[in-house]
Amino acid sequence: DQQVKQNSPSLSVQEGRISILNCDYTNSMFDYFLWYKKYPAEGPTFLISISSIKDKNEDGRFTVFLNKSAKHLSLHIVPSQPGDSAVYFCAASPTNFGNEKLTFGTGTRLTIIP
């Protein structure tokens, strides 16, 4: 039972345009969400997070939007750059403290076309 779903295994975007990566979740107890980025042959690196008290969090070119009623979050990258080509994982947890575990999605491979 996949509680965190990334329904697009891959996405190609022209350099300079906006990349939108989507993530849906089924567990209504999830309250804290993170995005990780992974290059080939490397470990994932943390990108950005959001808690349910917000509906948007921004860090430079990266913005995460949270729609709790739809159980949906998205990561926007503007403008997209070749170095953004990577696999992106979303992850969710019932809280950002305590011993609740993170649940990861299956990942979306983003390719930025020069």
Added chain:
Amino acid sequence: DAGITQSPRYKITETGRQVTLMCHQTWSHSYMFWYRQDLGHGLRLIYYSAAADITDKGEVPDGYVVSRSKTENFPLTLESATRSQTSVYFCASSEVMNTEAFFGQGTRLTVV
């Protein structure tokens, strides 16, 4: 160098053999984790540890054993490797359970 390191980076082993994957972190983070990454499954938590001598199961713990006698080390042992344990294994650490975690570079394990 500060960071989290895994060894070996690549390992081929035979079915039934015992194999240990090593993980070492220099930040003195309380939490350490082992994940496996498989196509179609993303990252799945195998075991985690909240502190030295405190470990707990994750989503897919069967066939694995962990220990944490020192804060900085968190080895993962496959007691009798099976082909289904062929995967890429990532160790991670964090100061708080679900905040930003730092991942190692991964160990690609092939069981033949």
